[in-house]
Amino acid sequence: MLRRFWLKCSSKWKCLLNVVYVKLMVVTTGKNSGREREIVVGVIGQPNVGKSTLFNVLTGEISHVANWPGTTVERKEGVREYKGKIIRFVDLPGIYGLSASTTEEVIARKYIVEEKPDLVLVLVDSTAVERTMYLAIQVLELTPKVVIALTKSDLTHSLGIHIHVDRLESKLSVPVVPVSAIKGYGLRELLDAIIDVAEGRRCRREPIRVNYGSFLESTISDVERVLSKSALSRKYPLRWLAIRLLEGDPELEKELELLGEDEVVHGVRRIRESLARTYGRELMELFVAQRFKFIDSLLGDVVVRVEKKARRYEELSLTELATALLDRLIQHPLMGPVVSFISLLILFSLIFAVNTGFPFNVLLSYLGFSELAELIEEYSISGLLGLGFTYLSTLLEPLLKTCLGPQVTSLIVDGVIPGVGAILSFLPLIMLISLLIATLEDSGLAPRFAISFHNFFSRFGLSGRAIYPFMIGLGCNLPAVLASRTALEEEERRQLIVSVPFIPCQARLVVILAFVTTYIKNPLGQALALLSLYAISFLVALLTSILTRRVVYRRxxxxxxxxxxxxxxxxxxxxxxxxxxxxxxHFLRKAGIIIVGLSIVTWMLLSYGPEGYGVGIEKTYGALLGKLLAPVISVLYGLDAEKAWKVGFALLHGFIAKEAFLEATSLLYGGVSIDEALRALGFTLPSLMAFLVFFTLYVPCLPTIAVIYQESRSVRLTLSVILYMIGIGLVASQLVYLVLASLTFLYS
Amino acid sequence: MTTTALDMVPPGTRCRVIALDVGYGINRRLMQMGLVPGSEVKVLDNSGRGPLVIEVRGVEIALSRGIAKKILVEVLK
Structure with a gap:
């Protein structure tokens, strides 16, 4: 009966049940059973060879995402069922080689050596074999169980490249499979090759031996003799170990020292250094050069390139012409930065406009076309979503009240629904921005744009790629923090995470504009106030970045x-x-939970007080917190206690969502118009500007904080960002206050 | 045959790498990208300011001037 059931199951169910069975076997017997054992494949390749594309085609969906232990580098896994076998693909970071000089390289090497996958699938770009084969050779020097996939092979023909796969295969003695993830060919052959190698039918017995020339070879033998007694020679292939130590490998030296084999380290170091002196350069250069020489001789009769005649512009198609024109423009020394800046500005403005109407809504309402501005806002994605959620709340409220009582209803209507609403209103924005970034990256435009901005950002300890988070930050800080992934190195990424939240986002602009138009009547004065706030924020963001680099990372x-x-x-x-x-x-899973959780906490703060539920606003915990802040605020901005606690309360609201500051203030004054409520706060010009500086800098909104945590995975960093931002906000606002107050004093 | 730093090479010129005098991590990255002493490089773009673009082993790479200054090359005819 079981058998009949099994035959009836669809393949998807079979795969699922198979995984459950295997997992159960692992749990009960402590090891994988022989027959149903899954095949584990480490997937490795240089950047830009099309690894994520192939990984997606092979696995369909990522089944498991975690971080590599002790790092913020993502580890993705995906499972594929093929011919009754379960193949688990583990995505290794994109790296150029296995020298272990970056975290990513260490991760990849450790994985291959310590987790012992059944085989390593190395991706080699068939449009740049001469370069990308380097990693494959390095992997082959470490392990014989390798399958090579030649990616992007749909492109070779048009580029005039022909690869004799059979020759390459017989020279390397491992399966070499041309594939195209986009066109979907070669995948079955690849999976067949993977199973063949995993089951020992088509694979090398020994790692590959690159001939490094008689001189280096004799040195390698010397070092092998020194190492033969080392405990490490049981973990790594002896020859590989000798070569790596000769090239200079701090990771391996550390391992030897941990084993107490200091004299081995010193012995090898002596050999390496005396040779380096004789040669006048590092040994690694010789090894790498030899490896490339090996690749050249390997590929000599394998890769045939037909030199295509350069075509004249008249012969190109329209898209090809556009591409060529764009390429020329971006790389032009003077036009490049201008063209890049304008194109990116237009692209990002369009995306924000679709989402929230920004910046056109602000522009239009400022110019006096407030009806048109409202129309744009209403029909933007977030406007429509907001409408939907308000409708849902009003629909549910009476229904829930009758069956659940007012407290639970309020929890759902004022706590859970806005929380979920916040996530969903960020989602289209995040999707559109990631779509744009993905388009820029996948088309090859992103790095070209970044070059134009490198000169500017390098002054602040960043690379040209920082343009993306900085520009996105103007619309919304949350996806800007996510875009910190574009950074070149871990330090730069953290610098971006701590500095990007200072950039005034659209929500902050709304509040700033409300204040400025209420208090300043002169259009020139309004523009001046606005510009100086933006200048201060950008300055703080850029200085924060360079300070973090110099002081925290000492670079x-x-x-x-x-x-x-x-x-x-x-x-x-x-x-x-x-x-x-x-x-x-990723955002939905990680930040989503935090956002809903914190919305519930703030709901509690704003609807409960020491006397329980259902007291007036003035008696809630939120108001109490506002009153706690009041003395500070009243000293800083010269407001009386009654106004000060209201500002404190509204700032608390602004932490949840910046624009909520306005709503909260009007609520506290009994629902008067925002204009009136703001005027009632009674700021003077110096205190207004000082307050706005504080408001812009004090802290990003709560969902952004959730994402800062998601991206840094560090509670310490997240808390430090909050404290640092409050601190800088206070200092900067006091400075502005002092300057403006003394100026007014002088001129009055 | 002239020896010079890579950042002084005008666009469209082929040259051969003689030595790299850059930091540890960058040195390893450049070498693994094929930029070793002896390898041939073509300068595609060098405007005198900002990063320059070179071609190594059929791949275009952008390098900041700071790095290019420390790469010694000989210009090929």
Missing amino acids: KEPPELVIELPPIHRPSGKVLWWLTWDYSK
Whole structure:
């Protein structure tokens, strides 16, 4: 009966049940059973070889995301069922080689050596085999269980490249499979090869031996003799160990020292240093050069390139012409930065406009077309979503009240629904921005734009790629923090995470404009106030970045730009969708939970007081907190206690969502118009500007905080960001106050 | 045959790498990208300010001037 049931199951169910069975076997017997054992494949490749595309095609969906232990580098896994076997693919970071000089390289090497996958799938870009084969050779020197996939093989023909796969295969003695993830061919052959190698039918017995020339070879043998007694030679292949130590490998030296084999380390170091002196350069240079020489001789009769005659402009198609024109423009020394800046500004403005109407709504209402501005806002994605959620709340409220009572109803209507609403209203924005970034990245435009801005950002300890988070930050800080992933190195990424939240986002602009138009009547004065607030925020953000680099990370030099510029091409829709969905799913899962949780906490703060539920606003915990802040606020901005606690309370609201500040103030004055409520606060010009500086800098909104945590995975960093921002907000606002107050005093 | 720093090489010129005098991590990255002493490089873009673009082993790479200054090359005809 069981058998009949099994045959009836669809393949998806079979795969699922199989996984459950295997997991159960692991739990009950402590090891994988022989027959149903899954095949584990480590997937490795240099940047830009199309790894994420192939990974997605092979696995369909990522089944498991975690971080590599002790790092913020993501570890993705995906499972594929093929011919009754379960293949688990583990995505290793994109790296250039296995020298262990970056965290990513250490991760990849440790994985291959310590987790012992059944095989390593190395991706080699068939449009740049001469370069990308390097990693494959390094992997082959470490382990014989390798399958090589030649990616992007749909492009070779048009580029005039022909690869004799069979020759390469017989020279390397491992399966080499040309594939195209976009066109979907070669995948079955690849999966067959994976199973063959995993089951020991088609694989090398020994790692590959690169001939390093008689001189280096004799040195390698010397070092092998020194190492043969070392405990490490049981973990790594002896020859590989000798070569790595000769090239200089701090990771391996550390391992040896931990084993107490200091004299081995010193012995090898002596050999290496005396040779380096003889040669006048590092040994690694010789090894790498030899490895490339090996690759050249390997590929000599394998890769045939037909030199295509350079076509004249008249012969190009319209898209090809546009691409060529764009490429020329971006790389032009003077036009480049201007063209890049304007194109990015237009692209991002369009996306924000679709989402919230920004910046056109602000512009229009400022120019006096407030009806048109409202129309744009109403029909933007977030306007429509907001409408939906308000409708849902009003629909549910009476229904819930009758069956659940007012407290639970309020929890759902004022706590849970706005929380979920906040997540959902961020979602389209995040999806559109990640779609745009994915398009820029996949088309090869992103690194080209970044070059134009490198000169500017390198002054502040950042690379040109910082333009993306900085520009996105003007619309919304949350996706800007997410975009810190574009950074070249871990330090730069953290610098971006702590500095980007200072950039005045759209919500802050709304509050600033409300204040400025209420208090300042002269249009020139309004513009001046607005511009100076933006200037102060950007200055603080950039200074924060350079300070973090110099003081926290003790790095003097800016991140050096070494980036590949893949050829500009039309991106694939499939890839864009994967990248976008991957980004967004992450946000929903990680930040979503935090946002809903914190919305419930703030709901409690704003509806409960010491006397319980259902007391007036003035008796809630939120109001009490506002009163706690009141003395500070009244000293800083010269407000009386009654006004000060209201500002404190509204600032608390502003922490949840910046624009909520306005709503809260009007609520506290019994629901008068926002204009009136703001005027009632009675700021003077110096105290107004000082307050607005504080308001812009004091802290990003709560969902952004959730994402700062999601991206840094550090409670310490997240809390430090909050405290630092409050501190800087206070200092900067006091400085502004002092300057403006003394100026008014002088001129009055 | 002239020896010079890479950042002084005009666009469209082919040259051969003689030595790299850059920091540890960058040195390893550049070498693994194929930029080793002896390898041939073509300068595609060098406007005198900002990063320059070179071609190594069929791949375009952008380098900041700080790095290019420390790469010694000989210009090929």
